Amino acid sequence: xxxxVSGQPAxxxxxxxxxxxxSFAGQPxxxxxxxEILERQAQRESNARSYPRRxxxxxxxxxxxxxxxxxxxxxxxxxxxxxTLALGHHHPATTSAxxxxxxxxxxxxxxxLATPLKDRFVSTLFELLPGTIAGRAKIQFCGTSGxxxxxxxxxxxxxxxxxxxxxxxxGAYHGMTQGTLSLMGNLGPKQPLGPLLPGVQFLPFPxxxxxxxxxxxxxxxxxxxxxxxxxxxxxxxxxxxxxxxxVEAVQGEAGALPAPPRWLRGLRELTRRHGIVLILDEVQxxxxxxxxxxxxxxxxxxxDVIVLSKAIGGGLPLSVLVYDEALDTWQPGAHAGTFRGNQxxxxxxxxxxxxxxxxxxxxxxxxxxxxxxxxxxxxxSPMIGEVRGLGLMQGVEIVAxxxxxxxxxxxxxxxxxxxxxxxxxxxxxxxxxxxGRHSATLRFLPPLIIQAEEIExxxxxxxxxxxxxxxxxxxxxxx
Numbered sequence: 001x002x003x004x005v006s007g008q009p010a011x012x013x014x015x016x017x018x019x020x021x022x023s024f025a026g027q028p029x030x031x032x033x034x035x036e037i038l039e040r041q042a043q044r045e046s047n048a049r050s051y052p053r054r055x056x057x058x059x060x061x062x063x064x065x066x067x068x069x070x071x072x073x074x075x076x077x078x079x080x081x082x083x084t085l086a087l088g089h090h091h092p093a094t095t096s097a098x099x100x101x102x103x104x105x106x107x108x109x110x111x112x113l114a115t116p117l118k119d120r121f122v123s124t125l126f127e128l129l130p131g132t133i134a135g136r137a138k139i140q141f142c143g144t145s146g147x148x149x150x151x152x153x154x155x156x157x158x159x160x161x162x163x164x165x166x167x168x169x170x171g172a173y174h175g176m177t178q179g180t181l182s183l184m185g186n187l188g189p190k191q192p193l194g195p196l197l198p199g200v201q202f203l204p205f206p207x208x209x210x211x212x213x214x215x216x217x218x219x220x221x222x223x224x225x226x227x228x229x230x231x232x233x234x235x236x237x238x239x240x241x242x243x244x245x246x247v248e249a250v251q252g253e254a255g256a257l258p259a260p261p262r263w264l265r266g267l268r269e270l271t272r273r274h275g276i277v278l279i280l281d282e283v284q285x286x287x288x289x290x291x292x293x294x295x296x297x298x299x300x301x302x303x304d305v306i307v308l309s310k311a312i313g314g315g316l317p318l319s320v321l322v323y324d325e326a327l328d329t330w331q332p333g334a335h336a337g338t339f340r341g342n343q344x345x346x347x348x349x350x351x352x353x354x355x356x357x358x359x360x361x362x363x364x365x366x367x368x369x370x371x372x373x374x375x376x377x378x379x380x381s382p383m384i385g386e387v388r389g390l391g392l393m394q395g396v397e398i399v400a401x402x403x404x405x406x407x408x409x410x411x412x413x414x415x416x417x418x419x420x421x422x423x424x425x426x427x428x429x430x431x432x433x434x435x436g437r438h439s440a441t442l443r444f445l446p447p448l449i450i451q452a453e454e455i456e457x458x459x460x461x462x463x464x465x466x467x468x469x470x471x472x473x474x475x476x477x478x479x
Contacts, residue, residue: 019063062089078446083284086311088447094314097351110341121346143337144317146283146309147175152335157244157277160327165199165242171254225266244277249295252284255436256395264299279305287311291366291391314348361448365391375459394444413440424465
């Protein structure tokens with residue numbers, strides 16, 4: 001890998017530390033209280049704000065994998081805007097692309113009118129598509145978020161098939177609009193709202209350890225596929241044939257849960273056999289994060305629809321659908337949005353895709369991600385129930401060691417310990433998010449440019465936080 005890929009030192013003023021590993025390692029425990037900006041944020045921003053409650057940070061500057069707060073404290077960013085910043089903060093490729101687009105005088109927003117930059121974006125994306133997808137692909141530019149693209153995917157599938165129901169999976173996260181909330185596994189945001197999008201059938205997402213069917217391993221995969229096959233073929237199942245099945249190849253918000261490749265292949269075979277549109281939500285797992293340009297590639301399948309956002313815009317708002325041209329039966333204006341022509345996002349996104357390809361960042365994510373996974377799995381603590389994930393999309397499940405194991409030997413999930421561990425990590429300079437059931441999984445989503453020596457420091461700091469929390473008795477729910 002070339003030297004551009006990490007937290008390159010940058011000129012600093014007023015004696016502040018540089019954005020590099022030596023400066024990070026030389027800092028004491030971070031102080032997290034008493035920030036006036038955060039106090040004003042709490043007074044003025046919506047009660048729906050979420051991240052500042054667990055990550056009380058007022059951020060001033062970012063370079064590479066590093067962030068600096070307003071107190072001059074340095075952090076390694078293992079959140080990367082929920083996986084959006086594939087190249088980290090202020091990468092030369094993305095900043096140069098944005099600056100060029102501004103200097104060239106391109107209109108900033110063009111609805112769905114053509115520009116040379118948009119044409120280059122589409123060509124670059126199609127060159128990344130695996131297998132035979134590009135040869136039969138159409139693209140739809142959507143609004144500013146992945147949720148809008150998911151809404152578009154559901155509309156496309158219903159229009160093309162003439163059917164009106166959708167299959168989704170437990171643990172799923174596809175957005176926060178009323179339509180996408182209807183596809184969400186997490187009950188919390190849904191319960192206050194009453195009826196959402198009708199016609200959504202939920203099925204269990206396969207897990208090898210915490211198998212929802214109580215079987216585990218390969219037997220759980222077989223039973224899961226058999227259940228879906230039965231629902232689609234049994235005339236008394238009560239389930240009408242859906243327009244689409246929507247799934248994440250790695251469930252991100254559910255705690256970095258990878259779908260078993262054999263299960264995904266079986267799902268593809270079943271949906272093809274029954275004429276059901278298979279939608280792969282690659283919003284968080286796409287653009288090289290799992291060690292492949294697209295996470296579904298690990299299973300060797302080709303979906304009918306691919307949903308892309310986050311990293312595809314290079315840190316700026318953009319979302320797109322890529323889909324089989326056979327589905328392209330909707331009418332002009334069937335899906336639209338004012339900001340679907342965001343030229344700066346297309347410039348930054350093209351730079352991300354070109355850098356992903358030229359620097360082989362998917363291979364980098366696989367190699368460094370395997371190193372991260374192995375190091376985390378090697379930590380000896382009864383608090384750690386499972387380490388799982390692909391590439392640089394890893395999750396560490398936190399359990400209550402004193403709890404009774406279930407029938408498959410799994411200890412109870414412990415969200416209280418996980419939140420205490422998140423704060424202990426933050427004090428050591430690691431920005432991690434919690435996710436999964438009961439918010440009991442620590443999630444690692446660093447930029448794809450992170451290096452092996454930086455991974456070693458991340459694991460070392462995480463191990464220190466685990467040791468601290470293992471000895472604590474003063475957090476809620478602690479023994």
